[in-house]
Amino acid sequence: MAAVSVSSRVFVLALALLAAVTCRGCLAAALSTKYYDKTCPAVQSVVRSAMARAVAADPRAGASVLRLFFHDCFVNGCDASVLLDDDVSSQFTGEKGASPNLNSLRGFEVVDAVKAAVEASCKATVSCADVLALASRDAVALLGGPKWNVKLGRKDARTASQAAANTNLPGPGSSLASLVASFAAKGLSARDMTALSGAHTVGRARCVTFRGRVNGGDADAVNATFAAQLRQACPASGGADGSLAPLDAETPDAFDNGYFRELAQRRGLLHSDQELFNGGSQDALVRKYAGNGAAFASDFAKAMVRMGSLAPAVGTPLEVRLNCRRPN
Ligand code: HEM
Known part of the structure; x- marks a missing residue:
């Protein structure tokens, strides 16, 4: 009897482990709207002001940032990998050169400006992935769309995958x-x-x-x-x-x-x-x-x-990048 109960406990543990490894929305549980309440209470207003400036200068900037978030989250989760330039030491080729993105994605300078404003307020605290999530929400609201509470606590990838960007993003000819x-x-x-x-x-x-x-x-x-x-x-x-x-x-x-x-x-x-x-x-x-x-x-x-809860695979090395274009 004892043997059965031990082996069934092992089985349940194994199942839980398997679920944790394969679960696509695993990060969702870790995200929280209060994540920066103590460490960067001004983050929401800093992002909102920077986005308001960008959208006032060019309404399309809001659209471009929103699209960046989609192209980030659909490629190995919302980890700001789309924002990485090609690595100078050729460790990886960035997603910016993938066919759905090349000569098409824009808004990188807007995200840089938002991130710089956030860094000036709270150094090395808020991830580029969270900046993008907040900036996208604000873009939609500034253009007259709905508002929602953004769950925060994402971390940034140290690498990008051009191959995954080529396969995971739908194209304009899709059925x-x-x-x-x-x-x-x-x-x-x-x-x-x-x-x-x-x-x-x-x-x-x-x-x-x-x-x-x-x-x-x-x-x-x-x-x-x-x-x-x-x-x-x-x-x-x-x-x-x-x-x-x-x-x-x-x-x-x-x-x-x-x-x-x-x-x-x-x-x-x-x-x-x-x-x-x-x-x-x-x-x-x-x-x-x-x-x-x-x-x-x-x-x-x-x-x-x-969509904003899509998480990078468990075990992916993550950090809070200081510059959204390159790993620390
Ligand atoms: C359903 C599958 C989708 C396909 C096939 C698709 C495809 C495209 C294409 C081909 C463009 C024009 C790119 C260019 O000419 O350079 C575009 C633009 C855009 N897409 Fe999508 N898209 C999809 C879903 C989404 C989603 C889910 C979002 C955001 C939640 C999004 C946001 C945008 C925005 C805002 C633009 C305009 C960007 C700008 O003006 O800079 N798209 N999309």
């Missing part, structure tokens, strides 16, 4: 099935995926990401007037790869539910956007968000908290 799968791989639901895609209510995309869609190369229906307007700056051929268009043509710099109304009119800019409203499983949710801004705001805030 609905592959979008759902790439979020499911991070423990996020299809509903989270659709709500989070609502981030495309702000910001811009380059012609190279939507050329096919507006030049007759997309199987998903596209509003003809919308496509004709976009073709002026983004023709089927020519050197216009970098010309920009708003992801939400209705209200380009306002964090609202305009993006979903655009999708319902077949005015999604990216193929991956229109996939959310193309006769598939997310149509009803897109319609709901299009008609109910409060429902979108509430689901978006909850999904950001879940």
